[in-house]
Amino acid sequence: MERKKLDIGLYGFTGCNGDQLVIIHSEDKLLDFFASANIRSFSLAKSDNEQTPLDIAFIEGSISSQEQVEHVQEIRQRSALLVAIGNCACYGGIQAMELGREGWDRRFQSVYGENFFEVRTPIESKPIDAFVAVDFRLPGCPIDADQFFAVYSSLIRKTKPQMPDYPVCAECRWRENECLLLKGQLCLGPLIAGGCKAVCPSHNLPCVGCFGPVEEANVSSEFALLKEKGFTVEEIRRRLRIHSGSGVLKSLKNLFGEV
Amino acid sequence: MREILVEPLARVEGDGGITIRAEGKKVHEVRFDILEGTRLVETLVIGKTPEEDVSITCRICAICTLSHRYAALRGLEKALGIEVPPKVQALRSLMHLGELLESHSLHVFLLALPDFLGYPNAVAMAEKYGPEVVQALALKKFANHVMTVTSGRMIHGENPTVGGFGKYPEKDILLDIARQAQAMIPFAEKAVGLIAGLSVPDYFEDDTVFMCCEPGDDGFGLMGDRIRISDGKVVDAKEYRTLTNEKFSPHSAAKHCLYQGKPYTVGAIARCNNLGERMNGLAGKLFKKHWNKRWLRNPVFNNLAQAIEMVWALEQVSKTVDAVLQYPDDPPIVKPTRQSGEGVGSVEAPRGTLYHAYRIQDGLVAEANLIIPTGQSLEDIEKYMRKAVEILLSQGADDSAIRLQAEIIVRAFDPCISCSTHMVRFERHDPR
Numbered sequence: 001m002e003r004k005k006l007d008i009g010l011y012g013f014t015g016c017n018g019d020q021l022v023i024i025h026s027e028d029k030l031l032d033f034f035a036s037a038n039i040r041s042f043s044l045a046k047s048d049n050e051q052t053p054l055d056i057a058f059i060e061g062s063i064s065s066q067e068q069v070e071h072v073q074e075i076r077q078r079s080a081l082l083v084a085i086g087n088c089a090c091y092g093g094i095q096a097m098e099l100g101r102e103g104w105d106r107r108f109q110s111v112y113g114e115n116f117f118e119v120r121t122p123i124e125s126k127p128i129d130a131f132v133a134v135d136f137r138l139p140g141c142p143i144d145a146d147q148f149f150a151v152y153s154s155l156i157r158k159t160k161p162q163m164p165d166y167p168v169c170a171e172c173r174w175r176e177n178e179c180l181l182l183k184g185q186l187c188l189g190p191l192i193a194g195g196c197k198a199v200c201p202s203h204n205l206p207c208v209g210c211f212g213p214v215e216e217a218n219v220s221s222e223f224a225l226l227k228e229k230g231f232t233v234e235e236i237r238r239r240l241r242i243h244s245g246s247g248v249l250k251s252l253k254n255l256f257g258e259v
Numbered sequence: 260m261r262e263i264l265v266e267p268l269a270r271v272e273g274d275g276g277i278t279i280r281a282e283g284k285k286v287h288e289v290r291f292d293i294l295e296g297t298r299l300v301e302t303l304v305i306g307k308t309p310e311e312d313v314s315i316t317c318r319i320c321a322i323c324t325l326s327h328r329y330a331a332l333r334g335l336e337k338a339l340g341i342e343v344p345p346k347v348q349a350l351r352s353l354m355h356l357g358e359l360l361e362s363h364s365l366h367v368f369l370l371a372l373p374d375f376l377g378y379p380n381a382v383a384m385a386e387k388y389g390p391e392v393v394q395a396l397a398l399k400k401f402a403n404h405v406m407t408v409t410s411g412r413m414i415h416g417e418n419p420t421v422g423g424f425g426k427y428p429e430k431d432i433l434l435d436i437a438r439q440a441q442a443m444i445p446f447a448e449k450a451v452g453l454i455a456g457l458s459v460p461d462y463f464e465d466d467t468v469f470m471c472c473e474p475g476d477d478g479f480g481l482m483g484d485r486i487r488i489s490d491g492k493v494v495d496a497k498e499y500r501t502l503t504n505e506k507f508s509p510h511s512a513a514k515h516c517l518y519q520g521k522p523y524t525v526g527a528i529a530r531c532n533n534l535g536e537r538m539n540g541l542a543g544k545l546f547k548k549h550w551n552k553r554w555l556r557n558p559v560f561n562n563l564a565q566a567i568e569m570v571w572a573l574e575q576v577s578k579t580v581d582a583v584l585q586y587p588d589d590p591p592i593v594k595p596t597r598q599s600g601e602g603v604g605s606v607e608a609p610r611g612t613l614y615h616a617y618r619i620q621d622g623l624v625a626e627a628n629l630i631i632p633t634g635q636s637l638e639d640i641e642k643y644m645r646k647a648v649e650i651l652l653s654q655g656a657d658d659s660a661i662r663l664q665a666e667i668i669v670r671a672f673d674p675c676i677s678c679s680t681h682m683v684r685f686e687r688h689d690p691r
């Protein structure tokens with residue numbers, strides 16, 4: 001018997017829309033993707049979008065205006081499952097690297113002066129789970145296409161997707177790269193979730209952390225390892241915060257009492 | 260009051276919309292709204308290292324991630340006193356060509372063309388233009404491949420770094436890229452013919468100013484330290500503030516730019532108008548065949564300018580591959596010669612001139628100013644739309660005709676893919 005097709009929606013909030021673009025750029029898989037479910041909304045790829053109940057909503061981008069708060073709440077209400085795709089949706093993205101510190105108002109003013117928007121009410125950018133419940137997270141800046149389609153096919157088969165529970169370092173060693181830490185470069189590989197196939201270290205460049213943190217529990221011990229290699233807390237933390245947004249606030253607070 | 264709204268919801272590069280307000284035949288307001296969420300990137304790079312800056316600013320846009328990276332690298336390297344060797348320069352040119360092809364093929368074939376041919380999207384267009392759509396997708400895929408090979412990933416690849424590249428692509432892969440580019444030229448030429456055959460309305464035509472980077476070698480190109488303006492001036496990119504004069508507009512999260520108090524246009528049409536005569540090869544022939552004085556007054560020719568640039572870029576790919584392979588040894592990453600300094604990086608992103616200006620103090624970013632192409636063309640987008648709406652209203656056109664024309668004008672500027680794949684919302688208020 002043929003399985004009933006699921007109703008799917010894809011949405012983009014604040015970010016570069018790179019995650020939806022990763023899907024669009026997967027020409028070879030795109031037609032299957034469109035055939036496998038009823039794509040009710042994917043405004044990047046089609047214009048006849050509908051506002052209907054959904055089995056799965058995929059959301060990319062962070063929330064950075066009052067209007068977006070309302071929109072994401074509305075999507076949540078009509079979606080059985082809500083999946084955050086990409087670092088902006090999962091952790092707030094680069095625009096959330098100052099999260100937990102004072103100063104958003106001041107920074108906003110330094111860019112826009114005393115002016116206000118007539119058409120939107122800006123707020124400090126935050127990840128999706130700051131406003132609605134998120135059932136599943138697929139990090140990456142941008143996401144990895146293979147990972148997305150693997151997660152997608154388990155979700156439509158109603159099984160729990162398997163995500164890597166190892167850091168970039170593991171993938172890096174499988175590729176038999178020479179470790180950059182040994183060459184004195186600050187590589188975030190030990191702290192960052194795997195999934196990208198260690199692409200940066202494989203190009204002789206340090207991981208800058210664009211897949212967000214590994215399990216919270218591991219952050220403390222790996223942080224110590226980097227310190228041992230001679231990097232200062234200040235530079236490790238600065239670099240880690242660039243892409244990890246809300247994902248490292250708790251660990252940093254535990255480690256240092258401040259973010 | 261009659262109000263026509265075109266508000267796209269989810270976008271590639273942000274959220275934008277059109278608002279038109281009129282009473283009888285009198286136009287009150289014609290706006291192109293930038294509704295995109297604020298990210299305050301210029302404030303986030305302060306206190307970061309140059310390498311960290313590059314990894315942050317490329318994330319502004321997934322389509323032109325490499326143009327942002329390139330502009331940042333050029334600005335930062337000037338500030339740090341870094342001169343990269345010719346092999347680095349050549350490989351950067353190749354990555355930049357890949358991005359131009361990616362962005363233009365997406366816009367011309369998948370977004371602008373269905374509109375002109377009367378289809379809701381490219382998939383619907385495939386019924387009559389099957390082979391064309393297949394080849395357009397192949398071209399886009401090829402462009403993504405060039406970006407992946409040069410930058411390490413399809414989007415936000417970290418391989419191009421301050422002082423050079425982490426790793427160089429293998430010779431065979433580059434030679435294959437050159438071969439593939441050559442094989443795609445006939446299709447790109449055919450596309451130019453197809454787009455040149457579309458009729459372009461003329462009633463909203465008007466004068467404007469065009470700006471682009473001056474490549475400085477008498478050739479056509481996508482990068483340069485000086486800016487060529489259609490009024491004949493050539494200005495050092497360091498003077499970018501006097502050219503762009505950013506101002507805030509309450510309906511836009513992007514700042515608007517003015518040159519000597521007037522709107523101006525950047526992008527493919529500006530490059531072709533200012534430098535097109537320098538194109539040679541097949542692109543040069545096509546430019547001479549299709550260019551005419553209307554290009555100076557009508558933004559809709561931007562679609563054709565992009566199509567001709569695709570032919571130029573494909574022809575350029577094999578020359579650029581040769582330039583990379585001319586140097587057998589992979590140069591190591593060049594280190595900074597100083598830790599404090601200033602630098603302005605200017606490159607042509609697919610949509611126009613992009614500036615990244617930096618002041619570095621003791622190895623960290625102390626000041627940053629980024630000026631994006633779409634912000635520079637915004638005033639012209641509104642100017643041409645307003646003229647079209649005024650004329651259509653005086654002729655008694657209905658909402659859908661006005662909306663379509665406004666959209667075609669906005670879309671021709673290719674302000675962001677966002678504005679071309681949209682939902683249209685209509686609101687009509689009866690006069691009180």
Ligand code: SF4
Pocket residue numbers: 168169170172173177178179180181187188189190198201206207
């Ligand atoms: S190079 Fe980076 S990712 Fe690879 S093993 Fe070393 S620390 Fe880990």
Ligand code: SF4
Pocket residue numbers: 168192193196197198199200201206207208209210211212417
């Ligand atoms: S190595 Fe690190 S920075 Fe590079 S793609 Fe993977 S997670 Fe992102």
